[in-house]
Amino acid sequence: MPFISDPINYIADWLTTVLAGWGLSAALIAVILNLLGVVILASFVLIVDILLVWVERKVVARLQDRLGPNRLGPFGLIQPVADIIKLLIKENITPVGANKLVYNLAPILALATVLLLWAVIPLGPQVLGSDLNVGILYIVSVGAVSTLGIIIAGWSSNNKYALLGAFRSVATMISFEVPMVLVLLIPTILARTMGINSIVESQSIWYIAVAPLAALIFLICIQAELGRAPFDLTEAESEIVAGFHIEYTGMKFGLFYAGELLHALTFGALFACLFLGGWRGWGAESIPLLGVGYLFLKAFIIYFVIMWVKYSMPRIRIDQMLNFAWKILTPLALALLIITAVMSKLLENPDMPASLDGMAVIAYFVMNLVVVAVTVLILRKYARKERKRVAEPRPVAVSPEPPATEIS
Amino acid sequence: MTPLQIIFLITAVVTLGSALMVVTTRNLVHAALWLIVTLFGVAVYYVLLNAGFLAVAQVVIYIGAIAILVIFAVMMTRRLVGESGPQVNKIWWLAALLAVVLFASMVAVLSTWSGFTTPAPVPVEDPLVMLGQALVDPQGYLLPFELASVLLLAALVGAIMIAWDRKDVGGE
Numbered sequence: 001m002p003f004i005s006d007p008i009n010y011i012a013d014w015l016t017t018v019l020a021g022w023g024l025s026a027a028l029i030a031v032i033l034n035l036l037g038v039v040i041l042a043s044f045v046l047i048v049d050i051l052l053v054w055v056e057r058k059v060v061a062r063l064q065d066r067l068g069p070n071r072l073g074p075f076g077l078i079q080p081v082a083d084i085i086k087l088l089i090k091e092n093i094t095p096v097g098a099n100k101l102v103y104n105l106a107p108i109l110a111l112a113t114v115l116l117l118w119a120v121i122p123l124g125p126q127v128l129g130s131d132l133n134v135g136i137l138y139i140v141s142v143g144a145v146s147t148l149g150i151i152i153a154g155w156s157s158n159n160k161y162a163l164l165g166a167f168r169s170v171a172t173m174i175s176f177e178v179p180m181v182l183v184l185l186i187p188t189i190l191a192r193t194m195g196i197n198s199i200v201e202s203q204s205i206w207y208i209a210v211a212p213l214a215a216l217i218f219l220i221c222i223q224a225e226l227g228r229a230p231f232d233l234t235e236a237e238s239e240i241v242a243g244f245h246i247e248y249t250g251m252k253f254g255l256f257y258a259g260e261l262l263h264a265l266t267f268g269a270l271f272a273c274l275f276l277g278g279w280r281g282w283g284a285e286s287i288p289l290l291g292v293g294y295l296f297l298k299a300f301i302i303y304f305v306i307m308w309v310k311y312s313m314p315r316i317r318i319d320q321m322l323n324f325a326w327k328i329l330t331p332l333a334l335a336l337l338i339i340t341a342v343m344s345k346l347l348e349n350p351d352m353p354a355s356l357d358g359m360a361v362i363a364y365f366v367m368n369l370v371v372v373a374v375t376v377l378i379l380r381k382y383a384r385k386e387r388k389r390v391a392e393p394r395p396v397a398v399s400p401e402p403p404a405t406e407i408s
Numbered sequence: 409m410t411p412l413q414i415i416f417l418i419t420a421v422v423t424l425g426s427a428l429m430v431v432t433t434r435n436l437v438h439a440a441l442w443l444i445v446t447l448f449g450v451a452v453y454y455v456l457l458n459a460g461f462l463a464v465a466q467v468v469i470y471i472g473a474i475a476i477l478v479i480f481a482v483m484m485t486r487r488l489v490g491e492s493g494p495q496v497n498k499i500w501w502l503a504a505l506l507a508v509v510l511f512a513s514m515v516a517v518l519s520t521w522s523g524f525t526t527p528a529p530v531p532v533e534d535p536l537v538m539l540g541q542a543l544v545d546p547q548g549y550l551l552p553f554e555l556a557s558v559l560l561l562a563a564l565v566g567a568i569m570i571a572w573d574r575k576d577v578g579g580e
Contacts, residue, residue, distance in 0.1 A: 031411040102437065133536050137464040144472025148444070151476065155437065155483050163483075170476070194536065 007289065008127050012037075041129055042115050045262065048296075052261040053080040055300075056307065063311045090250035095158055098247070102156035107248065107255035109149030114263045116142045121269050122197040124279045124291035135196035136184050139270065140177070143225065146263075147173045150234075153256075154244035165243025168318060169234035172224055175325040176231075180221035182333035186214040186340050187274045190356070196270075200278030205356055208275040210364045211340065213371055215275040217333055219302075222267040223309060224325070226260065230313040231321055268302035269295060276302075332375060339367060416456060423449030432495070436482045444475045458528075461536050 061068025069076030154166020235243035279291030454463035542548035
């Protein structure tokens with residue numbers, strides 16, 4: 001196995017032979033290699049996270065017609081290091097009446113749950129943490145634990161703003177989890193498997209062409225799960241100051257911040273795996289390292305889209321947001337799921353159920369267009385009714401209550 | 409001792425210890441968090457038994473839904489109950505006796521079981537596929553599966569009925 005094209009598996013093989021030479025048993029070697037893999041993957045992702053601070057600040061600056069960090073290093077690339085030093089030397093404040101253990105546990109949970117997601121994301125054809133056959137469900141379950149991190153952060157701060165932020169956050173996450181899980185089932189149906197690497201492998205045609213509407217719903221749900229505008233009610237500065245992390249200072253806040261940025265990139269990578277073919281690309285089959293590059297390229301494109309939406313949209317009200325999740329996205333995702341399931345059975349090729357031919361792709365695409373048309377028609381009808389209701393003249397003042405003397 | 413056995417022992421200690429903490433800690437939120445650790449330990453056992461689907465389902469349902477519900481309920485209470493007062497009532501000895509008897513009888517039953525010494529069968533195909541087929545197979549678990557679905561649907565409808573804001577009663 002050449003070192004240049006696939007260094008990770010090459011080093012793993014080399015280490016196996018070296019450790020076997022020392023007389024260790026095969027099971028122990030597997031444990032050592034797995035532990036090393038966890039440490040390397042987590043460190044790699046965290047180093048990418050440092051870069052993300054710079055990317056986020058630079059992109060938001062460009063979108064707002066500013067220059068962004070440009071003093072430290074070329075293009076301000078050393079700025080994140082300065083940020084980290086600043087966060088590290090800040091005072092760590094624990095608010096009075098806070099629940100110390102839970103208060104300190106919350107930021108760790110917030111970042112750790114994001115790192116857990118990388119265990120199932122295939123970075124390349126043979127470069128992946130774990131090829132779980134329930135990958136999709138694993139992602140849902142880790143998402144459930146990340147909700148827990150936010151809720152205990154809000155509660156343990158002993159601050160009403162933090163608690164309100166946490167409640168809003170949990171309401172958002174639980175509401176948008178429903179359409180997200182439904183939409184995650186669509187690639188599962190198309191690929192006939194829940195393993196993320198298998199889904200990537202069966203995407204000879206990217207699923208964004210087969211299920212564009214599902215991809216769009218997933219993108220919206222990502223935005224909401226991340227608590228980014230237009231769904232950033234959880235940290236609405238004008239109402240509840242900073243939401244669940246209001247009391248956190250220094251590196252504890254830094255962990256939340258890093259977790260949020262990394263979560264966005266992680267969801268970008270997930271989107272790439274489910275709808276954009278993951279590591280697939282020219283020459284990735286023979287050179288795994290190229291596949292890693294393709295995956296990160298696609299993930300950063302989605303990350304850019306997430307930032308683009310975040311910094312150009314105003315915040316919406318919480319009732320609008322919940323209505324949107326429950327009355328539009330959930331029924332739409334449910335309808336899409338049922339139609340996709342029926343179609344995939346009708347168009348199934350009995351020999352290779354997971355493969356799609358050209359005719360099937362066109363049929364799926366047309367089905368998506370029809371669903372979009374029906375949705376738009378229904379929404380237009382509703383909008384017309386709503387406009388009429390709002391336009392009706394309403395009395396400026398309500399008729400006064402009878403004076404108190406008359407009642408008594 | 410194989411690494412798998414070491415992992416098993418560590419998980420056993422963590423699961424039992426946190427389960428003990430659930431019932432002995434005086435802070436209700438801490439108890440809920442310890443409960444989550446216990447449930448995680450059980451999920452690890454499912455992984456060790458090659459039942460990945462069950463492990464993930466355990467985390468989704470017990471931690472994602474039930475534990476979060478418990479934490480919400482505890483947070484909604486005005487004051488943390490149980491900060492004062494005795495932790496056991498008068499008939500604690502009866503409960504302890506029952507627990508010991510149950511444990512002893514389980515040990516007695518399981519000591520004659522042959523499953524400990526025979527190696528576990530290796531699944532020939534993807535266990536997830538087998539589970540999915542068994543759930544929709546008339547020879548398998550189709551009827552219980554559908555009945556459970558109907559039960560959950562009834563619970564859903566009931567919840568909506570309770571929360572329904574009736575216009576004619578004057579809900580506005």
